[in-house]
Amino acid sequence: MQSEPILQDLIQALRCLPGVGQKSAQRMAFHLLERDRQGAFKLAQSLAEAVDKIGHCSVCQTLSSADICGLCSDDRRDQQLLCIVETPADVMAIDGATSFKGVYFVLNGRLSPLDGLGPADIGLDKLVDRLKMGVIKEIILATNPTVEGEATAHYISEMAKKYSVRATRIAHGVPFGGELEYIDSGTLSHAFSGRSEV
Amino acid sequence: MQSEPILQDLIQALRCLPGVGQKSAQRMAFHLLERDRQGAFKLAQSLAEAVDKIGHCSVCQTLSSADICGLCSDDRRDQQLLCIVETPADVMAIDGATSFKGVYFVLNGRLSPLDGLGPADIGLDKLVDRLKMGVIKEIILATNPTVEGEATAHYISEMAKKYSVRATRIAHGVPFGGELEYIDSGTLSHAFSGRSEV
Numbered sequence: 430m431q432s433e434p435i436l437q438d439l440i441q442a443l444r445c446l447p448g449v450g451q452k453s454a455q456r457m458a459f460h461l462l463e464r465d466r467q468g469a470f471k472l473a474q475s476l477a478e479a480v481d482k483i484g485h486c487s488v489c490q491t492l493s494s495a496d497i498c499g500l501c502s503d504d505r506r507d508q509q510l511l512c513i514v515e516t517p518a519d520v521m522a523i524d525g526a527t528s529f530k531g532v533y534f535v536l537n538g539r540l541s542p543l544d545g546l547g548p549a550d551i552g553l554d555k556l557v558d559r560l561k562m563g564v565i566k567e568i569i570l571a572t573n574p575t576v577e578g579e580a581t582a583h584y585i586s587e588m589a590k591k592y593s594v595r596a597t598r599i600a601h602g603v604p605f606g607g608e609l610e611y612i613d614s615g616t617l618s619h620a621f622s623g624r625s626e627v
Numbered sequence: 628m629q630s631e632p633i634l635q636d637l638i639q640a641l642r643c644l645p646g647v648g649q650k651s652a653q654r655m656a657f658h659l660l661e662r663d664r665q666g667a668f669k670l671a672q673s674l675a676e677a678v679d680k681i682g683h684c685s686v687c688q689t690l691s692s693a694d695i696c697g698l699c700s701d702d703r704r705d706q707q708l709l710c711i712v713e714t715p716a717d718v719m720a721i722d723g724a725t726s727f728k729g730v731y732f733v734l735n736g737r738l739s740p741l742d743g744l745g746p747a748d749i750g751l752d753k754l755v756d757r758l759k760m761g762v763i764k765e766i767i768l769a770t771n772p773t774v775e776g777e778a779t780a781h782y783i784s785e786m787a788k789k790y791s792v793r794a795t796r797i798a799h800g801v802p803f804g805g806e807l808e809y810i811d812s813g814t815l816s817h818a819f820s821g822r823s824e825v
């Protein structure tokens with residue numbers, strides 16, 4: 430087809446979005462050009478600005494446009510409570526859903542020797558420096574309940590022990606609204622072993 | 628949450644894409660910033676360029692960065708065959724799937740009196756001018772098989788009659804790979820009334 434190269438470029442560029450294949454990208458391109466040029470213009474600006482300005486917080490490693498992010502520099506938050514998560518998206522999820530008022534530390538990954546990811550690659554040296562400062566009283570491990578996530582949580586809890594900092598792990602069990610019948614066996618056995626007094 | 632306003636802007640801007648809600652937009656924003664900044668940069672550029680440069684072809688009304696699009700200006704294509712479609716996406720679909728070597732006319736809509744869309748709004752005055760020129764020998768009506776699409780096709784076929792131009796309609800029936808059992812009754816009755824000699 431003697432097609433418009435600029436349009437083809439746009440379709441190709443849209444495919445960098447997660448979950449967007451050729452068909453969805455075409456649909457998006459036509460939608461933007463035919464029905465929402467203002468939205469497309471705004472999106473182009475927002476993308477350029479975000480790529481240009483957003484880096485990582487030098488304290489907690491989350492995404493931030495400032496050297497120190499809004500969460501770390503907020504003095505109403507409890508600097509003695511440190512929640513460890515794998516990604517900036519986890520920070521957003523936890524901060525949106527819970528009343529946690531401590532600070533975060535984002536690993537931007539997890540220990541994964543097979544992929545060549547060691548402690549330094551996920552910023553654990555930075556975490557050690559922070560533990561040494563003696564401000565932190567409790568570390569809350571909120572890595573994902575996967576093999577690597579659990580291993581990472583275990584590794585960090587050992588680190589915390591060395592500096593006499595309390596380490597806790599978020600609870601894993603049957604999710605609210607879940608039906609026992611359809612819960613996988615791993616979760617169910619975890620829910621039993623982790624039962625608590627009512 | 629003391630969240631990054633630039634990040635929130637990006638998430639909001641991504642929601643202009645069709646089928647993208649809050650959660651998908653978040654996922655896209657984090658994916659781009661953490662894993663594909665180059666893709667994000669390229670996308671920003673492509674969007675800005677497309678919005679800036681792509682307009683409508685002055686001959687066939689499809690999306691084009693030139694005054695006359697590549698299809699209309701291609702002299703290997705048969706200017707006597709004119710295929711009428713509703714959207715530029717239809718041009719791409721037909722040109723990708725068929726061996727049609729004529730030219731197109733894009734209505735950018737369909738007759739829809741309830742929405743206040745009359746013949747002039749979908750460029751039918753332009754089509755009349757083209758019919759008057761006497762170059763076109765056959766009009767192929769490829770509007771969608773909806774009520775409005777059918778009405779538009781009928782209206783244009785009447786127009787074509789006035790200028791003694793042959794008007795044909797693409798076939799509607801059971802799609803390839805479709806199973807009769809699951810085909811809607813409208814399509815099935817259409818397939819029967821439109822049967823042809825084998």
